[in-house]
Amino acid sequence: MPDAQPFHAQHLKTACSNCSVLELCLPLGLTGPEIERLDTLIVQRAKVRKGTALYRAGDPLRSLYAVRIGSFKTSVLSVDGREQVTGFQISGEMLGLDAISTDVHACDAVALEDSEVCPIHFAHLEKVAGELPSLQHNLNRILSREIVRDHDMLMMLGNMNSDERLAGFLVNMAQRLSTRGYSSSHFVLKMRREEIGSYLGLRLETICRGIAHLRDQGLVEIKGRDVNIQDMDGLRQLIAGCHRSLR
Missing domain, CATH: 2.60.120.10 (Jelly Rolls)
Known part of the structure; x- marks a missing residue:
């Protein structure tokens, strides 16, 4: 170390x-x-x-x-x-x-x-x-x-399109933060968008487009690293059927 x-x-x-x-x-x-x-x-x-x-x-x-x-x-x-x-x-x-x-x-x-x-x-x-x-x-x-x-x-990478992967990632982060007593609707991402893209198997430009698509649907507003989830149920519905659980 x-x-x-x-x-x-x-x-x-x-x-x-x-x-x-x-x-x-x-x-x-x-x-x-x-x-x-x-x-x-x-x-x-x-x-x-x-x-x-x-x-x-x-x-x-x-x-x-x-x-x-x-x-x-x-x-x-x-x-x-x-x-x-x-x-x-x-x-x-x-x-x-x-x-x-x-x-x-x-x-x-x-x-x-x-x-x-x-x-x-x-x-x-x-x-x-x-x-x-x-x-x-x-x-x-x-x-x-x-x-x-x-x-x-593996389920996420195999079954979800780019917008669904990003939605799944945000739901996962929200759940983990909520378990620790933090807000599940307002939080700050500590990782860069390039790192999120690498994790999700997506290019940076695809991540940026996905953020815009989720915003246009009224699901999430992301400015820089600040995340404001506006419709958690809508995010869950977006990934429903693609992924049995998000831990």
């Missing part, structure tokens, strides 16, 4: 039991003593400045990372050197799961804004999870959620 900067002040040490995204993260459903034991695996939070990497493709697996504050994008480089965005992660979600099978990260994880993560040493996590069935269950749940998201993404 060469670009991440740790907090050294003792009073900033992570306490899972006091974390604002506890209910979204790995400790979900753990008892007080179990959370305290998990907390011992997190020596200190790490701050990652906007535009810098939490880890790079090819780095060895050392930790999983719970996003506490901020957001990230994950991406890989194509054979010809182009960036392919594979996901966007926000508070309460996990980073680093890509390295579990090979012990090496398969993608880059770069902060979209000044962010904080809780590093959880993976070898120690595996040991503790073997002793705490509830923790192992939560880890399995997170892994399963990532598999389902991959399936949903």
Whole structure:
């Protein structure tokens, strides 16, 4: 994690039991003593400045990372050197799961804004999870959620036209932000339009046209990165039948 900067002040040490995204993260459903034991695996939070990497493709697996504050994008480089965005992660979600099978990260994880993560040493996590069935269950749940998201993404790319993909992306972001207590109708996108296009398999000009089409239908108003969803039901109807769920 060469670009991440740790907090050294003792009073900033992570306490899972006091974390604002506890209910979204790995400790979900753990008892007080179990959370305290998990907390011992997190020596200190790490701050990652906007535009810098939490880890790079090819780095060895050392930790999983719970996003506490901020957001990230994950991406890989194509054979010809182009960036392919594979996901966007926000508070309460996990980073680093890509390295579990090979012990090496398969993608880059770069902060979209000044962010904080809780590093959880993976070898120690595996040991503790073997002793705490509830923790192992939560880890399995997170892994399963990532598999389902991959399936949903393949469904989106295979079955939706460009406007439907963009609508699905906005509904997905709105749902995830709402779960965290934020507005589902007014929010700011932390990623660039080019990055959204890469994620959705669309060119920048197609994204711009899609934004105009959704605006003309009275569904969404997007100015810069500011999003105002005017008709959530209309957005859902646009993608109805194309995608069984948006997580």
